[in-house]
Amino acid sequence: MQPPRLKNDCFALPPGVHWTPVDQAHARLRANLHCVTATETIRVTAAEGRFLATDVRAVRASPPAANSAVDGYGFAGPAGDGVQILPLASGRAAAGVPFDGRVGAGQALRILTGASLPPGADTVVLQEDVTAEDGRIAFHGPLKRGANTRAAGEDVVDGAVVLPARTRLRAQELAILAATGVQDVSVHRPLRVGVLSTGNELCEVGKTATASQIYDANRPMLLSLVERWGFGAVDLGHVGDDRDALRARLDAGAGKADVILTSGGASAGDEDHVSALLGETGSVELWRIAIKPGRPLALGIWQGVPVFGLPGNPVAAFVCTLIFAEPAFRVLAGGDWRVPQGFQVPAAFAKTKKPGRREYLRARINPDGAAEAFRSEGSGRISGLAWADGLVELDDGARKIAPGDMVRYIPFTSFGFD
Ligand code: AMP
Ligand code: MG
Numbered sequence: 001m002q003p004p005r006l007k008n009d010c011f012a013l014p015p016g017v018h019w020t021p022v023d024q025a026h027a028r029l030r031a032n033l034h035c036v037t038a039t040e041t042i043r044v045t046a047a048e049g050r051f052l053a054t055d056v057r058a059v060r061a062s063p064p065a066a067n068s069a070v071d072g073y074g075f076a077g078p079a080g081d082g083v084q085i086l087p088l089a090s091g092r093a094a095a096g097v098p099f100d101g102r103v104g105a106g107q108a109l110r111i112l113t114g115a116s117l118p119p120g121a122d123t124v125v126l127q128e129d130v131t132a133e134d135g136r137i138a139f140h141g142p143l144k145r146g147a148n149t150r151a152a153g154e155d156v157v158d159g160a161v162v163l164p165a166r167t168r169l170r171a172q173e174l175a176i177l178a179a180t181g182v183q184d185v186s187v188h189r190p191l192r193v194g195v196l197s198t199g200n201e202l203c204e205v206g207k208t209a210t211a212s213q214i215y216d217a218n219r220p221m222l223l224s225l226v227e228r229w230g231f232g233a234v235d236l237g238h239v240g241d242d243r244d245a246l247r248a249r250l251d252a253g254a255g256k257a258d259v260i261l262t263s264g265g266a267s268a269g270d271e272d273h274v275s276a277l278l279g280e281t282g283s284v285e286l287w288r289i290a291i292k293p294g295r296p297l298a299l300g301i302w303q304g305v306p307v308f309g310l311p312g313n314p315v316a317a318f319v320c321t322l323i324f325a326e327p328a329f330r331v332l333a334g335g336d337w338r339v340p341q342g343f344q345v346p347a348a349f350a351k352t353k354k355p356g357r358r359e360y361l362r363a364r365i366n367p368d369g370a371a372e373a374f375r376s377e378g379s380g381r382i383s384g385l386a387w388a389d390g391l392v393e394l395d396d397g398a399r400k401i402a403p404g405d406m407v408r409y410i411p412f413t414s415f416g417f418d
Pocket of ligand 2: 198199200264265269312
């Protein structure tokens with residue numbers, strides 16, 4: 001089933017807004033984006049990283065039958081106080097090899113972890129607590145009825161919703177789906193994210209740059225992020241500052257990707273062709289976001305496909321991708337909007353921050369558990385991205401931070417990569 005395309009005006013901002021606060025930008029994305037990927041039914045074992053299209057119910061209970069939680073001896077509980085002596089029935093119950101018979105009243109049966117409890121046994125005494133001799137076992141009571149056993153359905157009952165729609169299937173989810181007898185799941189097809197770099201100055205890795213060129217750092221960075229997020233990375237290459245070439249590349253990209261990430265040319269200058277072209281579609285919104293590093297983010301719809309026009313500066317492109325594109329991708333892919341988990345930690349730096357925009361500092365945790373900030377806030381310092389393990393997020397207001405003051409640290413793992 002193919003969901004409807006996004007509306008052309010879904011990135012529209014209220015008129016008269018100049019600097020959009022990050023929270024407002026998030027709220028608009030959340031309100032206006034929806035899943036754009038079709039659904040398909042596939043084997044659970046092939047579904048890692050996919051988003052569920054429907055709630056999934058258990059096909060059988062987990063565990064399906066009452067069984068032993070330990071290696072020991074099963075009998076009809078409870079056992080009273082003091083020394084208990086029980087004759088052993090012949091045979092045993094093991095995982096996958098049930099005892100075929102009934103444990104007689106007053107008898108015990110050798111039982112191993114995971115074995116179904118045979119009729120006549122509802123309690124297990126741990127083998128380490130038992131002496132077994134001459135066809136009898138002895139142990140000290142008391143022992144409650146049901147001790148050391150797992151009841152049928154104690155984890156999940158048959159027919160219960162195990163996972164709701166929009167859950168992303170990680171290792172853990174695959175385990176519970178398999179355990180509850182679910183064979184196939186209805187999931188969304190992987191979101192295809194096209195990545196395109198723009199700029200006359202760019203030279204791609206593998207070629208020799210002239211003195212006036214710089215290497216295209218954004219494309220490998222963004223393609224890697226997209227892949228780490230488990231989406232389908234589509235390399236749309238690089239185009240110069242040429243409107244016709246860019247138009248042709250966006251046309252091609254819209255046929256191959258569900259969402260396009262461009263970098264460069266997103267402001268309102270002469271060579272800012274991404275924003276200019278998106279403007280021609282009538283769908284563009286040049287979002288001047290009150291964020292550092294970042295600011296211009298050109299959002300638009302090209303032939304039905306959402307385009308995130310990132311700033312060219314690699315540090316700004318990186319931060320804007322984490323803060324805006326990643327949560328948006330999750331929604332487009334069939335998941336829920338996600339707020340990255342941050343932690344309050346002491347600052348290992350001092351800083352005076354002006355009001356008016358939210359700031360993200362390249363940061364990492366030092367051995368004392370405090371957040372260090374990269375020595376330079378210069379947004380051209382790509383080396384700071386490699387140095388960092390996360391971002392410190394400073395709220396929109398003014399702030400004077402002294403070492404030891406608490407700040408919000410968001411590790412890159414909270415953004416779904418490391
Ligand atoms: P722009 O947003 O196109 O004005 O670019 C802003 C800055 O980022 C300029 O200094 C560009 O040279 C630089 N830049 C743009 N795209 C890339 C890229 N793909 N890799 C590295 N730097 C870039
Ligand atoms: Mg440029």
